[in-house]
Amino acid sequence: MSDKHIDEISGVATTGHEWDGIRELNNPLPRWWVWTFYATIIWAIGYMIAYPAIPLITSNTKGVLGYSSRGAVQAELDAAKAANAGIIEKIANTDVAGILADADMRKFANAAGAAAFKVNCIQCHGSGAQGSAGYPNLNDDDWLWGGDIDAIYQTIAHGVRFDADDDTRVSEMSAFGDILESDEIAQVAAYVVSLTGTPSDPALAEAGKTVFADNCAACHGETGKGMTEFGAPNLADALWLYGSSEEEIAAQVRSPKHGVMPAWVGRLGDVTVKELAVYIYDLGGGQ
Numbered sequence: 001m002s003d004k005h006i007d008e009i010s011g012v013a014t015t016g017h018e019w020d021g022i023r024e025l026n027n028p029l030p031r032w033w034v035w036t037f038y039a040t041i042i043w044a045i046g047y048m049i050a051y052p053a054i055p056l057i058t059s060n061t062k063g064v065l066g067y068s069s070r071g072a073v074q075a076e077l078d079a080a081k082a083a084n085a086g087i088i089e090k091i092a093n094t095d096v097a098g099i100l101a102d103a104d105m106r107k108f109a110n111a112a113g114a115a116a117f118k119v120n121c122i123q124c125h126g127s128g129a130q131g132s133a134g135y136p137n138l139n140d141d142d143w144l145w146g147g148d149i150d151a152i153y154q155t156i157a158h159g160v161r162f163d164a165d166d167d168t169r170v171s172e173m174s175a176f177g178d179i180l181e182s183d184e185i186a187q188v189a190a191y192v193v194s195l196t197g198t199p200s201d202p203a204l205a206e207a208g209k210t211v212f213a214d215n216c217a218a219c220h221g222e223t224g225k226g227m228t229e230f231g232a233p234n235l236a237d238a239l240w241l242y243g244s245s246e247e248e249i250a251a252q253v254r255s256p257k258h259g260v261m262p263a264w265v266g267r268l269g270d271v272t273v274k275e276l277a278v279y280i281y282d283l284g285g286g287q
Contacts, residue, residue, distance in 0.1 A: 084108070092271050096149045099278055106278060113279025116272050120264070129283055134241055134259055140285045142239040145169055146228040147287035153277040157270075159263035160231070168263055171231030176215065177254035184211045189250040195224050195236040200246060 004013045007025055014023040048054060051063040062068075087108050091099060099105045117129070124135045131137035141147065145155050158167040176185060190199035191208030199205040213222070219232040226234035233241070241259075242252050265273050280286065 088271060091274055096153045096274050096277050099274060100149055100281070106282075109275040109278040110282050112272070113275035113277070116268065116276050117279055120268065121276070124261075129280065133243070134257065136241065137239070138280050138285060139283050140239060141287065142234060142237060143228065143285070143287065144171075144226075144231045144233055147281075147285060149277060149281050149286060151228070152280055152286065153274065155261070156276050156280075157263065157265040157273045160261040161258060162260060162263045165263035165266070169231055169261075172258065173219075173232075173252075173256040175255050180211065180215065180253070184208075185250050185253050186246075188212050188216065188253060189246045192224065192235050192249050193244070193246050196238055196244075 004026075005016070005023065006013055007023065010025060012025045012027060015026045017024040048061070049063070050065045050067075052060050052068055053063065054061040087105060091105055091109060094102070094105065099109050117125075118127070121129070125131050125138055126135075129138040136142070136144065143151070145151055145160075154167075155169055158165045158169065160169040161171075162168040180188070187204045187208035188211040189208070190201060190204035191206075191212050193199045194202070194205040194208075212220075212224070216224075219230045220226055220235055221232075224235035226232045238244070240248075242248060242257055264276070268276075
């Protein structure tokens with residue numbers, strides 16, 4: 001005689017397990033589910049035999065089929081590299097002006113430059129190259145060092161104030177807080193604002209015109225439009241790296257901020273730098 005407990009409500013035998021007066025019914029899994037489970041185990045074993053699967057000390061099992069998704073991706077990359085080898089070699093042997101003049105090279109360089117920009121440049125210049133405070137917008141017509149294709153290439157290749165490159169762009173604005181009096185700094189800030197807007201005190205701006213001519217015109221030009229040979233910004237437009245208010249301009253005059261851009265030719269190679277130059281030039285702001 002069976003001593004199994006039978007549930008009075010369902011009529012199903014219990015397993016003998018009981019928790020706080022609750023008994024577990026002995027309901028076996030459906031046979032189709034059990035066989036499916038066994039099939040997945042067999043499939044997993046077969047997969048481990050056929051494909052790379054089991055980690056070893058320094059590598060992994062290769063599988064009898066010898067297939068690797070990484071290997072497949074690498075094969076695709078190698079094929080793409082081989083297909084592009086001709087045009088890449090052509091770009092390597094052509095200056096940036098020549099690349100712009102050739103429709104096929106320009107199209108390829110633009111696409112490759114866009115990819116390189118996303119990896120290396122958006123951290124400072126933004127995903128759309130729109131820049132931010134202290135980092136130039138590369139879509140407009142305001143260029144510290146010139147916006148023709150050769151100037152853009154030179155800036156990318158050798159950077160700005162990058163000590164590790166002997167050919168880097170170098171400009172240094174003096175800290176006029178050690179040269180001018182506080183009222184003179186206020187005057188010149190008001191004058192700079194007057195080039196594009198309305199200063200808080202027109203009398204200050206008039207006095208600042210003389211201060212500007214004596215101290216600033218040598219680099220920024222008599223009309224404040226800047227000089228690319230010195231990397232001196234145009235002060236007579238609405239584009240500013242560090243702010244356009246009188247307070248922000250005065251702060252920059254008093255103790256200027258100097259950004260640093262790395263030299264990329266040593267990191268990325270000449271071909272990639274050329275591609276970046278073409279991409280940036282074609283954003284619309286290139287001169």
